[in-house]
Amino acid sequence: MRKFFNSRTASLIAVIMILVLAVSLTGCNSQNVPDESSADLNTDSATRIFVDLAGAEVELPKEINNVVHLWPASTALQVFLGSGEKITGTLAAVQKGWGWLTAASPNLMDVQGFTSTPTVEELVALDPDVVITPKKEDAEYFRANGIPAVCMLAKEDIDSLKEMIVKMGELLGEKEAARANEYIEYLDGNIAKVKDALKDIKDEDKPVIYYNSAQKGDSPLLTCGDDSIVATWMDICNVKNAVSGTITGMDKEVAMEVIAAANPDYILVGGTSQDKAWEAILADQAWQGLTAVQKGKMLKNPQGVMKWEKFGVEIALQILWFSKEIYPDKMQDVDLKAEVQDFYQKYYNFKLTDELYADLISGKGRP
Numbered sequence: 001m002r003k004f005f006n007s008r009t010a011s012l013i014a015v016i017m018i019l020v021l022a023v024s025l026t027g028c029n030s031q032n033v034p035d036e037s038s039a040d041l042n043t044d045s046a047t048r049i050f051v052d053l054a055g056a057e058v059e060l061p062k063e064i065n066n067v068v069h070l071w072p073a074s075t076a077l078q079v080f081l082g083s084g085e086k087i088t089g090t091l092a093a094v095q096k097g098w099g100w101l102t103a104a105s106p107n108l109m110d111v112q113g114f115t116s117t118p119t120v121e122e123l124v125a126l127d128p129d130v131v132i133t134p135k136k137e138d139a140e141y142f143r144a145n146g147i148p149a150v151c152m153l154a155k156e157d158i159d160s161l162k163e164m165i166v167k168m169g170e171l172l173g174e175k176e177a178a179r180a181n182e183y184i185e186y187l188d189g190n191i192a193k194v195k196d197a198l199k200d201i202k203d204e205d206k207p208v209i210y211y212n213s214a215q216k217g218d219s220p221l222l223t224c225g226d227d228s229i230v231a232t233w234m235d236i237c238n239v240k241n242a243v244s245g246t247i248t249g250m251d252k253e254v255a256m257e258v259i260a261a262a263n264p265d266y267i268l269v270g271g272t273s274q275d276k277a278w279e280a281i282l283a284d285q286a287w288q289g290l291t292a293v294q295k296g297k298m299l300k301n302p303q304g305v306m307k308w309e310k311f312g313v314e315i316a317l318q319i320l321w322f323s324k325e326i327y328p329d330k331m332q333d334v335d336l337k338a339e340v341q342d343f344y345q346k347y348y349n350f351k352l353t354d355e356l357y358a359d360l361i362s363g364k365g366r367p
Contacts, residue, residue: 045062046061046062047059047060047061047062048060048061048062050150050170050171052139052150052151052152052167053150053151053152053153053154053160053163053164053167054136054139054151054154056136056139056140056143056150056151058130058143058148058149058150059148060129060130060148060150060171061129061130063129063173064086064129064130064171064172064173065086065129066086066088066126066127066128066129066130067086067087067088067089067128067129067130067131067132067172068087068088068089068090068112068118068123068126068128068130068131068132069087069089069090069091069131069132070090070091070114070117070118070131070132070133070134070135070138071091071132071133071134071152071153072090072091072093072094072098072101072306073134073153073306073310073311073312074132074134074152074164074168075087075090075091075094075101075108076098076101076305076306076312076313077164077165077168077312077313078168078172078176079101079104079105079108079305079348080179080183080305080313080347080348081168081169081172081175081176081179081180082175082176082179083172083173083175083176084104084105084107084108085105085107086172087105087107087108087111088111088112088126088128089111089112089113089114089118089123089126089128090108090111090112090113090114091113091114091115092113092114092115094108094113095108095109095113097272098305100303100304100305100348100350100360101305101306103350104305104348104349104350112126117138120142120145120146120147123142123147124146124147128147128148129148130148130149130150130171131147131148131149131150132149132150132152133149133150133151133152134151134152134153135151135153136151138151139151150171152164152167152168152171155227156227156228156229156249156250156311157227157228157229157231157232158187158191158229158232158233158236158315159232161229161311161312161315162184162187165180165183165184165313166180166181166184168180169181179347183313183316183347186316187313187315187316190316190317190319190320191236191319193320193334194236194237194319194320194323194331195236197323197327197330197331197333198237198238198323198327198330201238201327201330206238206239206240207239207240207264207265207266207326208239208240208241208242208262208263208264208265208266209234209239209240209241209242209264209265209266209267209268209326210223210242210243210259210262210264210266210267210268210292211223211224211230211234211241211242211268211270211309212267212268212269212270212271212274212277212281213230213250213251213270213271214269214270214271214272214273214274214276214277215250215251215270215271215272215273216251217273218273218276218277218280219253219277219280220269220277220280220281220284220287221253221254221255221256221259222251222252222253222254222271222277223242223243223247223251223252223253223254224243224247224249224250224251224252225241225243225244225246225247225248225249225252225254226241226244226245226247226248226249227248227249228248228249228250229250229309229310229311229315230250230309230310231244233309233315233318233319233322236319236323237319237322237323237326238323238327239266239326242258242259242262242264243258243259243262246258256286259290260286260289260290263290263291264290264291264292265291265292265297266292266297266298266299266326267281267290267292267293267297267298267299268298268299268300268301268309268322269281269298269299269300269301270300270301270303270307270308270309270310270363271301271307272307274300274301274303274363275300275363278298278300281293281298299325300362300363301318301363302314302317302318302321302360302361302362302363303360303363303364304317304344304360305348308321309322313347314343316343317339317340317343320334320336320339321336321340321361324336337357340352340357340360340361341357
């Protein structure tokens, strides 16, 4: 019995020693061999996952050097953020009619210009690091065909604009991200300045504004209603939109009867064809009975790198200019000319002479 016990004990001890040795060797090996699951987290990886504004997770190079834009607003934003030289494709419309933008980044005149949505083959030829579009469906289509594409538009209001600017900085690099954050502080400061100056305006004293976008052709009946960036800055500037509650979204047609019923105190004409739309309003008898026309309270919106009133960084200047036009007594502390000159000098390296400033404020589309 003792002999059997001793033999059994010895065997058990031997098994334990073998197991301890095996665990020790495994531990040593685990220190020297990288865990396969952590290899994907290696900071030396050449790619990263970028979440676009439609929520899609897209694998992109860590360093972005070749960008194709299918949206003028994103083209202009990349120039603003300081890396316009990395743009290799854009819409042909930018090259034909965006004089302030192409003056800020002359290389845009030499890149591929698309007159419509490009084919997969056209994009493959450019070998972009990323393609930027405002349309979720287009981004999905291009990704399904092997093109790294992101959607950079969620909604068209000021909060969505700020989100896009920050995301573009994240996409493009550290320098661009720093400028994006700096701009957001500037925009928020201007919004706070305007709101504070106009905080005592009573609802019954707010003027009614009809905004004509004149973006698609020269129709005076094109406007922007609720859930648009125009509605957002009108709220900040403490005025009433003549088509609120009737029209939703950007660049929609409204019936003349709606405008007549609102009888706006001011008419603001913007967009690409603002001069033609302005003349159309003055020539059409249907508009002559409106208070704004009779009292000469018609305004042309400034146009710079972008249309100030639309989805771009110059919205920070728009709210200063417009609130000063409507409430000059409340905005006396704002030196608009100095503000505008400083903005373009800082962000676009434009030195605005008195003549150039006058052109920009009056809505001329090129320097």
